[in-house]
Amino acid sequence: MADPVILWFRQDLRLSDQAALAAALGEGPVIPVYILDDDAPRQWKMGAAQRWWLHYSLKSLDKNLRERGSRLILRRGDCAEELQQLARETCSQRVHALAHYEPWWRNAEKAVGQRLDLQLHDGGLLLPPGCVRTSGGDLYQIYTPFMRATMLHMPPSKPSPTPSRIDSPSRWPHSDSLDEWDLLPSRPNWAEAFANDWMPGEAGARDRVSSFLDEAGDYDLARNLPSAEGTSRLSPHLHFGEVSPAYVWHRISGVPGDPTTFLKELIWRDYAHTQIWALPAYGSKNARSVFDQMPWRDLREAKGDFIAWKKGRTGYPIVDAGMRQLWTTGWMHNRVRMIVASFLIKHLLIDWRHGAQWFWDTLVDADYANNSVNWQWVAGSGVDANMFSRIMAPLTQSPKFEAADYIRQWVPELAHLDDKVIHDPDSYDVRPSAYPPKRIGHREARERALAAYQQSRG
Ligand SMILES: Cc1cc2nc3c(=O)[nH]c(=O)nc-3n(C[C@H](O)[C@H](O)[C@H](O)COP(=O)(O)OP(=O)(O)OC[C@H]3O[C@@H](n4cnc5c(N)ncnc54)[C@H](O)[C@@H]3O)c2cc1C
The missing domain is CATH 1.25.40.80 (Serine Threonine Protein Phosphatase 5, Tetratricopeptide repeat)
Structure with a gap:
């Protein structure tokens, strides 16, 4: 019998159109493994919403593997060490995996490649x-x-089909128990409503x-x-x-x-x-260095504003609807992501990195590339066009993109208001007492942001 080969799953939790699985299949019995490493990504350790997702996605992957005569081995720790250990236990030499481009995955690939025969395949991107x-x-x-x-x-x-059978080794190595990883929130279970919206796997x-x-x-x-x-x-x-x-x-x-x-x-x-x-540091470093001089407000001084933004209590209904949708479902509509990001960066003059980090913890789709590039795009600090002076007006965007029903759904205090006033209840003097006033007026915020930007340019 041929030596077993290891199939290292990461952000590729599927069996169809899986080039690493297809390559492993032809070589011998396959040992599929997922390794949870919370240390290597440092500040980009998987956020809480994504841990909920991961739990169910791994469960689904294991089920799919079992239906094909295989199973998923779970390990926790440094990827290179765990893979080396697994290779020793199972007499495998070769590891197949899809390539990933986050800096911590690239480091891990390098470390694994120094110890084992790592074969990387494409398939995560077009x-x-x-x-x-x-x-x-x-x-x-x-x-x-x-x-x-x-x-x-x-x-x-063309995508390749799902294999109907996966050869298993004569003896399965030890696997952690998924439940013992404690990926799901418990006290309180803030992800209670996630299952209404999502079916991971x-x-x-x-x-x-x-x-x-x-x-x-x-x-x-x-x-x-x-x-x-x-x-x-x-x-x-x-x-x-x-x-x-x-x-x-x-x-x-x-x-x-x-x-x-x-x-x-x-x-x-x-x-x-x-x-x-x-640019592997895109998530923490301005691509345009002029933004290193930006006089962002100190988070201690801006704490009240930052909390109001996170909780959806800024007094701007479209912003608040988005932030509450995010908290309740782990997802936010793209147009609203742009509005809330712009609001944090420009209206509240808070460094985009704080917003990106909050998204990281609360989005089920938090993705180092998409999150970092979009936050820097809104800020204007990215490699592409500098958008800083284009300050989105939430009160204009909201009626323009017909957000009345969206606001009703996510900001129930305003649900009784009609389409004309719901976007800006303060200005129409119909703001219910349960809903907060605006943290800052649009014109005042705009002037402050533009002045700060001028200052950064010297
Ligand atoms: C501040 C900010 C932060 C963001 N953070 C993330 C993030 O962490 N993860 C994430 O996947 N997307 C992020 N996006 C991009 C975009 O908002 C989401 O991909 C999109 O809303 C997901 O919904 P959908 O699957 O219905 O998208 P659809 O509109 O149906 O698009 C299909 C797919 O295309 C890709 N896509 C769409 N828009 C973008 C975009 N602007 N940039 C990169 N990929 C895109 C996504 O994979 C998406 O699933 C962010 C956008 C902003 C403005």
Whole structure:
């Protein structure tokens, strides 16, 4: 019998279109393993909302493996040490895995590669970072030309099917118990409502793709309306790799209507991963150094504002609706993410990194590339266009994107207000006493932000 091979799962918790699994299958009995390492990512240790997701996703993966005669081994600790130990116990030499681009995964890959025969495969993105370059050989800094250049390589290869059987070793090594990892919140169980919105795992991901097929053709019109179910909500499934972007691309590209705008959003994901691949510190370091001089408010002084933002009590209904949606469901509509991020950075003059860190802990789709690149994009500190002086006006954005029903859903104190006044109850003098006044007026905030920006430029 051939020696067993290890299949190292990370943010690729699926069996279909899984190049690492496909490669392992041909070589011998397969030992699938997931290793939880809370130390290596340091401040980017998986957040609380994602731990909830991970629990159910691993459970689902184990079930799928068992249906094929295999199972998932769970280990906790340093990835290189754990894999080496597992290799010793099972007499395996080779490890197959999909490549990942977060700095801690790249470090782990290097360390594993020094001890074992690590074979990395593509499949987490439409194209691996670095494939798409300008005619001069540079990486694109701006999304639109990157997207156009990526489109020339599309469609991606057809996704491969799920294997019906996976050979198992003669003896299974020890596995931790998932329940003992304590990934789920208990006291209090703030994730109680998550299960109403989400079904982590490969089956849930495919259901989500199927249910989006009817909407995808209208995506261009509906995607900016927070009150509508106009987007796919695939982000946590894509982040955890429960479905491959190639699979999503092929399912969606055939729908009636024009799904091109949606496909371009998938390319945003590739763009973001390319940026963190090129600049691994993107999550904590301004890409534009002028922002290092930005006179952000000290968080001790701005504490009340920061708490009001996190709790959805800023007095700006669209901002508060978004922050409460985030807390209750672990997700927020993209248009509203832009509004709340802009509000924190510009209206409250709080460093984008504090906002990114809060998103990290509360989003089920928290993703180092997408989160860092989008926060820096809103701040203007990223490698792309400098957006700082474009200060979004939440009170204009809210009616423009027809957010009245969205506000009613997430800010029940305002649910009785009609469409005309609900976006700005303060100005119409209809603010109920249970709802807070604005933390700061728009004009005052705008002037303060622009003055701070001028100061940073010297
Ligand atoms: C401040 C801020 C922080 C964000 N943080 C994250 C994050 O941590 N994780 C995350 O996945 N997305 C993040 N986004 C991007 C975007 O908001 C979400 O991907 C999107 O809302 C997810 O919903 P959906 O799956 O319905 O998206 P759809 O509109 O259906 O898009 C399909 C997929 O395309 C990708 N995508 C869409 N928009 C973007 C984008 N702007 N950047 C990168 N990929 C995109 C996502 O994988 C998404 O699932 C952030 C955006 C902002 C403004």
